[in-house]
Amino acid sequence: MSTAQDNLVAWLRDAHAMEKQAETMLKAQYERIKNYPDLKARIGQHLEETRQQAKSLETCLNQIGGGSSTIKDMAGKITAFGQGLSGLFVSDEIVKGSLASYTFEHFEIASYRILIAAAEFAGDRQTKAVCEGILKEEIAMAKWLEDNLSGVTEAFLTRAEADITAKR
Incomplete structure (x- = not known):
């Protein structure tokens, strides 16, 4: 039987990964964006x-004796690397990247609420406070993306119609 602490x-570890x-993913996206x-x-x-x-989560894990999961971290990095490469082959990379980012932010928001x-429940006030701080940043990023999806899309379409490099 697993305890609340075991699940936490x-x-x-999942959140750290x-x-x-x-x-x-963000690093790959940041390095490729040129026109936005x-x-x-x-x-x-x-x-x-x-x-x-990630550093804050690692600190929480170390304080409660959990450590981070190298295997999960590596699997996540490999997946993200593949996702980063996939943008190289689509003409609307900037729009699809924005969509993926918006979706991922909401996944993170749900994860931090959990x-x-x-x-x-476990009585870990420090971890709760760290996760509340992270949640605020994730909500802010999701809101920024929401507020700017139309603008990015319109800029992409304008550049594409003018035959200007629109991809990134």
Whole structure:
């Protein structure tokens, strides 16, 4: 039988692997964006937030004796690398990347809401506070993407119709 603490540790490991995957995806996306400066800047900002989030989760895991999962982290990085490469072969990479980012942010939001509830149940106030801080950053990124999806799409379509490099 698993305890609330066992589940919290397992889910924190999953979140750490998720953030390492996000870091790989964001870095690949950031490096390829050329013609969308606002999107590039926001992704760069979120990339730094994501790196800090992974460190914060690792600290939580170390404090409760869970450590991070190297296997999950590597699997996440390999998946993210493949996702990053997939954008090289589509003409609407910037739009599909925005869609994927928006979707992934909502996956992260749900994950952190679960972690907050689990930390509360387990009586781990420090982990709860860390996850609440991360949740705020994920919500802010999802909101920024939501507010800018139309603009990115319109910029892509304008560039595509003018036969200007629109992909990235």
